[in-house]
Amino acid sequence: MENSQKIALIREETWLAQYEPQIQRRFDRYQEAIREIDDFSGNILEYASVHNFYGVHYEAWRKGWVYREWAPAATQLYFFGDFNDWDRSAHPMKKSGRGDWEIFLPFEQYKDSFTHGSKVKVHVIAENGALDRIPAYIRRVIQDEITHDVAGQLWFAESFKWTDHSFTTKNSLKQPLIYECHVGMSQEKLGVGTYQEFEELTLPRIKAAGYNTIQMMAVMEHPYYGSFGYHVSNFFAPTSRFGTPEELKSMINKAHEMGIAVVMDIVHSHAIKNVNEGLNEFDGSENQYFHPGDKGYHEAWDSKVFDYAKREVQQFLLSNIRYWLEEFHFDGFRFDGVTSIMYHHHGLFMDFDSVDLYFDENVDEDAVLYLQLANTLIHNLNPQNISIAEDMSGMPGLARPIADGGIGFDFRMAMGVPDFWIKTLKHKQDEEWDMFELWHQLTNRPQAERSIGYAESHDQALVGDQTLAFRLMKEDMYFSMSLLQQNLVVDRGIALHKLIRLITLTLGGEGYLNFIGNEFGHPDWVDFPREGNDWSHQYARRQWSLVDDPLLRYGQLDTWDKAIIKLATDYQLLASAPAVQLQLDPDKKILAYERSGLIFVFSFHPTESFFGLPIHIKDAGEYKILLNSDENKFSGFERLDSKVHYFTDEHQCIKLYVPNRTVLVLEKN
Template sequence: MAAKKKEEVQPKHIGLVQNDSWLEPFEDAIRGRHEHAVWKLNQLTRNGKTSLKDFASGHLYFGLHKQLRGWVFREWAPNATEIYLIGDFNDWKEDEKYKCKRIAGTGNWELKLRERDLKHGQLYKMKVKWDGGEGERIPAWCTRVVQDETTNIFSAQVWNPAKKYDFKKKNFKPKKSPLLIYECHVGMGQDAEKVGSYNEFRENVLPRVIKDGYNCIQVMAIQEHPYYGSFGYHVSSFFAPSSRFGTPEELKQLIDEAHKNGVAVIMDIVHSHAVKNEVEGLGNLAGDPNQFFYPGDRHEHPAWDSLCFDYGKDEVMHFLLSNCRYWLEEYQFDGFRFDGVTSMLYYSHGLGEAFCGYPDYFNGHEDDNAICYLTLANKLIHEVNPNAITIAEEVSGMPGLAARFEDGGYGFDYRMAMNIPDYWIKTIKEQPDENWKPSSIFWEVKNRRPDEKTISYCESHDQALVGDKTIIFRLIDADMYWHFAKKDVNGVAERGIALHKMIRLVTLGTINGGYLNFMGNEFGHPEWIDFPREGNGWSYKYARRQWSLVDNKDLCYHWLGDFDREMIKVVKSVRNFQDKPVVEIWHNDGDQILAFMRGDLLFVFNFSPTQSFTDYGFLVPTGSYDVVLNTDSKDFGGFGFADDTVTHFTNYDPLYVNDRKEWLKLYIPARSAVVLKKN
């Protein structure tokens, strides 16, 4: 007789609650969200008979595809009554040869053409008709969109080059120990007053990133967007890389070159909303404004002037999941930073909400459809590429975003530590230097959930936009224009240079996952970002990065750039630095001193603007210590008050002999920080 099968015992608590007992009152909601995702996963995969990757294959079916004999075009447009392809191949007129047929029993349309009916480079659109109207539309699944320089009109483009790009670097695996991200924008990555290209970025900017020691670039504004000044966040064509920067092959070459140099490439993906445009975008593809988007009050985003996806529709889930797979496979992106996750999670989009405690995350105002989509997107991405990187840009603090799916989490690898840049800008704006408290600084840069990895950063790209200020501009402001030459540095500039380095060092030194810097901020790029618009005469003057400033050895910028490079080098010298415990050695808010260790590295900060200390003692592991980085070094625009060539030895104390600790005494100049390595 067969042994009776042992009954499976359900664990007392789901993983999220096991890791945080304060979540216990909300366990039913956490389980409910998890079970919703499991149910949807089973539905989409027919209870595991297929994979999520198989489901997310819409890009292989819809859109325009070259086949062995001819072409096939397909589009999902359930409300349409007729669809024609029009273009420069038929003088942009309706032609029965280019008329699509509805596939019986579906909302899908199909057109099959001979090979000679379409040629590489030709422009086209759909002419869509529906009950009561008609209009020209760019297909939702098209992979190439171009803008006419004279008329500014966007059109889809037949893209079938004779030579496909062949990636030279195969099976690239990102380095994540730690993940050091250089956030960048291809168009504004050039010194010239123009839109930069993929090739120019590969030739001019990527070498800088490699030299500086970053191991990942996070590229903004890849998905096609009608308005350049939207920073890429009002997307119209989700499968088309922006042609204003160059061709698909040139983007692939950029990614390949990064991979060959050990640099991962992740994409700033926008699935939180879509541009309202109807001719260029998805706003009214076939007479039904709700085809892709929520109906009623949830249709439009109240703050972003955009449209909100209906994540409850399988067809929308199909579209967005296929989009994730497409970028991973077609362009070999290494993952995504998901924009606007807070907006997706809540019916209110997080607007006007304080999020003061756990009840605020489980009070019934969360969009379970969006939560389910994000969870399945993470499962899909890691199914396609187990080494992929996913990051959530989320400001509310929703628990579980970067926790494992099995624990009831949403499966992101990291979440952005958005509290840190908010803290720094608030401190700089509101607190005089003598009130900066090391205890507060230390708490803020380490404020995160223990079961979730974060990406720490000092300032966001939003602070570089018109109406706000970067850290360097908050610190120095107009004096950057007059006192940032080495021969004419004043006290304001000296303070700004010193604090810029210290802020970065304490933020990077306490990471538990990764660190991010926006392009140019590492060397204190001056001024704001202002894309061409009517209000500035359509100028590109501020929509660029002035690399000439950091290259000029007569200016102070290169000090900051050099420090950033050495700071990253020090952190990378410790294997798995991000996983080393952050051990507090000492803090004293009166002295404004902070010290902590990570592995064999000792970080010491003196935030006092006026008080230097001689023989300041720290109880540390016994041994000798050498200086590996000093913000006050003359090489980085400091005063060079300390002799960094000296090896520092600990001093015996019988009280701590059993702890194997002794006193290390250091000279710590005002407004400086030093990193020492234990020998």
């Protein structure tokens, strides 16, 4: 094939030339899959609409409700619940030739018993016995607080009145400034937060902070709260522990009114193995939704692995995507565990230190195809929808268009950045920090793929790990954050916290992410109620009173975060071309660069300040300080006069006073 005919990923990334057959095959399989989908369903939108067929629906033309379930290996299904006094044998379902089961309930006969809020289950007789199950496409699931019994719940609420028709995600797509959050732990109370509380109390904080996108975790129903929402049982049910579906819709609608996009953390990488609540062995077989045997078990996560090659599984997952986008007006997804999806080994115990590992027999080509189809659907439904991949392997082309030979995500998470900060803080003294390594780690990414940079996410906040603030300040945070006292550990921690977050924001990607509360240095890890902590909510909440207290330094960190997010917004920093290095001094720990017309000068030196430090500027003229981390309002020491202007000399340098552990942002006057 001539070079001009090569797909863009090969043509532009010449280091992938030897893998052209694999990349071409990936593209060809996608095209063939689309042709088959078009032949089977007409188009991918229809292919992804089986949620409108399966589950419980009112059919006006038949004047009644129909419930359908796909369970090909089952011997018999019975629909039961409040409507028939929980009689497991009174309502048998009929099976079709392709493994679908169906029952029809006439309106006139059941209008007083088959009602909004009543509970239902399906009794499945199969090779694994006679078991009560939750319908696979159920829209709401509730758990009894005393018995912990789980049941599906009929939800026939009136249609929600959306007012977000004029909302657009153009700002989020251009440069996503993401506020990652969890509704349940978003309040200060010792309990589970609700959608309504989040709308009334937390959304205004996010708006004031300047973020343009929310990333919501733990939306899909999960029986164990402590799983952080990652052991999903009911894929079409928003978790009822936070409130009703209408309250979730109201929360999203309010975010849109505020100009904030809402991205959902979607878990298609695995599913809970529980038989009572989830999909596992639904029809009695182990390979209905999942791979059989060891291939269908995720050893690290103790969960089940989807068979992405199976048409019915593809339709289940793709319909799930369409459902959340259309029913709840989500603006896109952050796909969890993409590494686990793409490889048979799930990325476990792998360093991905060879390019061969991206294209060898351990790549699950069916799973990669599923991700391509998912991205096609997401963007066909609305070109402004956002898709983000969480992948630690570095798969080439992950965030490139499918037509280029990619997998089609809009962004990829820069997962190496927080790992770099953890390793640096754990294993190096301040004077050992390597400026060359810092620059490399924050800028070394595929130029044709957009990344979401972040210093820490929920992963770094979990119990057993430490937040950035706690890693910097340890227990001193609990006793020495008052404005009225001095503490060297806290001084160092706050200074570095500010520098790390700004340099990550401006160098680390084309988007940026912060986990709820970490912007002001929330002191505690996240630990959900469990037996090991006596079911305490102490660490499954956010202590907003800390940032609201004018006598504590948390508020000053929050002020800094607002300032840097505003800077990124006003100057479209992350939508601009990558930063250009101006100066790197390994001994002075100085790093200076230009991005979007602004000059950033970082000093990571632990003790020494520099007078008359020359910084070479490409554009001669007069410069003023736009942002200075040493200001008192940012918990600094006011060692600089921000009103002073600086002029380039005959060598086209400006000479600055740069205090230790400080960053200056300058703009041409």
